[in-house]
Amino acid sequence: MKHTSLFLRRLSRFFFATITLLTVVCICSPLDLEAKGKKGKGKGKGKAKKEKTVDKNQDVIKAIKAGSITVNGKSYVIDDGCSIKVDGEKAEEKDLRVGMKVKMTTSVAAYGKKGAPNTYKVTRITARSN
Known part of the structure; x- marks a missing residue:
């Protein structure tokens, strides 16, 4: 035992x-x-940790609205602290024009729920007038 x-x-x-x-x-x-x-x-909910840089010859501004920009059919919210340069010079959102070629640093601002599209934001824009 x-x-x-x-x-x-x-x-x-x-x-x-x-x-x-x-x-x-x-x-x-x-x-x-x-x-x-x-x-x-x-x-899959929350903010993305990685940023994506968009840089192709065909990346052209298609539309500009207050606080947002559309490039190649995708709309981006312009972040409050967004750094904007046009032709190498510091600029503001009002200096951007439709047709400018751009290079942007973007990320997902919010993931869409139940099939809704994601919301994207841009934190850096470098644009060329021609």
């Missing part, structure tokens, strides 16, 4: 340690994926 009870105590400690370890691994794994920028199921 003495040997049996010792065996059962050791066995229960082993199972407790195993369950504890599995719990820690299950909790830490999703956190590790989020820290690396990978998306698991059900993720």
